[in-house]
Amino acid sequence: MIRFFSVTKRYPGGQVALRDLSLEIAAGDMVFLTGSSGAGKTTFLKLIYREEVPTQGQIIVHGRNVSSLPLRKVPYLRRDIGVVFQDFRLIHRKTIFENVVYLPRILGFDAKSQRQRAYDVLRQVGLSHRMSAFPLQLSGGEQQRVAIARALINEPTILLADEPTGNLDPGLSEEILRLLLTIHRRGTTIVLATHDRSLIERVGGRVLTLADGSLIDDRHLPGGDPAFAIDDLPPPEPPSAEPTAASPTAEGAA
Amino acid sequence: MTFIQALRYFVREAALSLARSWKVSALAILTIAVSLGLTGAFLLINHNLHQRVAQWQRESKVVLYLDGALAEADRQALIERVAAAPWVDDVALVDAATSRARFVENFPSLADLLEGWGEEPLPASLEVQIDAAATADRASGSGDLTIWLAGLRDDPAVIMVDDDRDWLAQLETVIWVLRGAGLLLGGVLLITAVFTIASVIRLTAYLYRDEIAVMRMVGATEFFIRGPFYLEGLLQGLLGGLAACGALAMLHTMMIAPPAGGAGFAAGGDWILTALAQEFLPTGQVLGLIALGGLAGLVGAVVSLRRESLGRTQEIAPSWIESADA
Numbered sequence: 001m002i003r004f005f006s007v008t009k010r011y012p013g014g015q016v017a018l019r020d021l022s023l024e025i026a027a028g029d030m031v032f033l034t035g036s037s038g039a040g041k042t043t044f045l046k047l048i049y050r051e052e053v054p055t056q057g058q059i060i061v062h063g064r065n066v067s068s069l070p071l072r073k074v075p076y077l078r079r080d081i082g083v084v085f086q087d088f089r090l091i092h093r094k095t096i097f098e099n100v101v102y103l104p105r106i107l108g109f110d111a112k113s114q115r116q117r118a119y120d121v122l123r124q125v126g127l128s129h130r131m132s133a134f135p136l137q138l139s140g141g142e143q144q145r146v147a148i149a150r151a152l153i154n155e156p157t158i159l160l161a162d163e164p165t166g167n168l169d170p171g172l173s174e175e176i177l178r179l180l181l182t183i184h185r186r187g188t189t190i191v192l193a194t195h196d197r198s199l200i201e202r203v204g205g206r207v208l209t210l211a212d213g214s215l216i217d218d219r220h221l222p223g224g225d226p227a228f229a230i231d232d233l234p235p236p237e238p239p240s241a242e243p244t245a246a247s248p249t250a251e252g253a254a
Numbered sequence: 255m256t257f258i259q260a261l262r263y264f265v266r267e268a269a270l271s272l273a274r275s276w277k278v279s280a281l282a283i284l285t286i287a288v289s290l291g292l293t294g295a296f297l298l299i300n301h302n303l304h305q306r307v308a309q310w311q312r313e314s315k316v317v318l319y320l321d322g323a324l325a326e327a328d329r330q331a332l333i334e335r336v337a338a339a340p341w342v343d344d345v346a347l348v349d350a351a352t353s354r355a356r357f358v359e360n361f362p363s364l365a366d367l368l369e370g371w372g373e374e375p376l377p378a379s380l381e382v383q384i385d386a387a388a389t390a391d392r393a394s395g396s397g398d399l400t401i402w403l404a405g406l407r408d409d410p411a412v413i414m415v416d417d418d419r420d421w422l423a424q425l426e427t428v429i430w431v432l433r434g435a436g437l438l439l440g441g442v443l444l445i446t447a448v449f450t451i452a453s454v455i456r457l458t459a460y461l462y463r464d465e466i467a468v469m470r471m472v473g474a475t476e477f478f479i480r481g482p483f484y485l486e487g488l489l490q491g492l493l494g495g496l497a498a499c500g501a502l503a504m505l506h507t508m509m510i511a512p513p514a515g516g517a518g519f520a521a522g523g524d525w526i527l528t529a530l531a532q533e534f535l536p537t538g539q540v541l542g543l544i545a546l547g548g549l550a551g552l553v554g555a556v557v558s559l560r561r562e563s564l565g566r567t568q569e570i571a572p573s574w575i576e577s578a579d580a
Contacts, residue, residue, distance in 0.1 A: 106469070
């Protein structure tokens, strides 16, 4: 699914973000990426969705060499990769519906299909009743769930999360983490960058540790908190019936 | 997404953007309108002057002033020789007495200047109407007509040749200079308008940078992202062109036909203004001005987005880079 071959990333000015990194992330994996601030976590994610290109080495995503991918093909790569950030990156002047529906609109879905997709994905994150609200009317945890819904609306095979709980209190962080684990349970490959080691120790799984741009550890940690046991998580919600115009959940969506 | 769907999306987004930032959009449209309006005004003056000159050229004459000592037989021979030239439509003899009468009629306050002369002070003349088709030949400064006129100037029976088209040719030169100056001024103003539109589009792109960043992140193509901005520039330019042509048409109407109860510019008998405003610009030039506005707007949008380097994925949004922990 994702393979790094001797990848080095050096920014203009000489700062080295990643050094000779080689690893593989299989389809359906959930991988934690950890390390202190400045270790290279964000650069690692940026290289996957082609925000950055490596100075040396090759990166293969979905069998495509993203290092040499022409700019005009980058959008098509990104349509199969969902990205979630610490600061949510929601557009405050747009409704929740409008925030999540960007990709279906770009892909040319008609209004009815856009509404259906938005409803389904917001239902998965438990916010189908807030489609007509604006981001600032929601809590931080809810805003992050909207950002996750936006990332998931095209059912990507890869979800990249850059410190998704960084702006949230412990309770909301746990909520988001449980949501991500539920998504992972459906088969989505997730790469989650966090510097919060206690969170990783509670969940467990494959952990890549970066320090000063180098991979210093790649191990599988057992989960310490039964609350995050995969089997105990709620099953994914099945697709819903199409919301009708009279449905309060679809109100103001279009 | 099909092209039609994309176009519909572009139109909606461009219209929304124009409505949201209508003040800066109005400024851009006004700048385009002023530059195209001035260019159009020069074209209008040029067009009308050109029409006038063409008319004057059709009506122009060559006047041959005859030697007073010329015998009647020689004068008749000259008239026949002149009339035989293929480009001559008509020859009329104006004798000395008629010349004096015309002078007195046209310049009554100077009539006493002609008193006291023993003989007729003004010479007899031949007024020669030249064929219109030969005018172009004459205007080119070469050909049989020019040679023929040079021959008459050397003829001892003719003391002077006065060709109206000499000064008309000079006037044509003035028209060309005027046209050049108008195009130059219009061009400079149009470049200013292009940069104004570019600034407006840049500002709009800056205001929507967060949304542009999200669109890139989820996989929007550059065509999809830039389309609404290009269309917005195009619309601003077209509206500017339309405003310029509308203002010119209004000005033209006021010049030739004063509004009810008011005095038009030409109402005071100002024949120059009337002559200049005789005809409005031809449809082709009006459409050309509007199209030029659209082109300027489009170029402005392209320039602005190139300067913003929106195509480079590394510059998705400055705030993204700030938060990088690389």
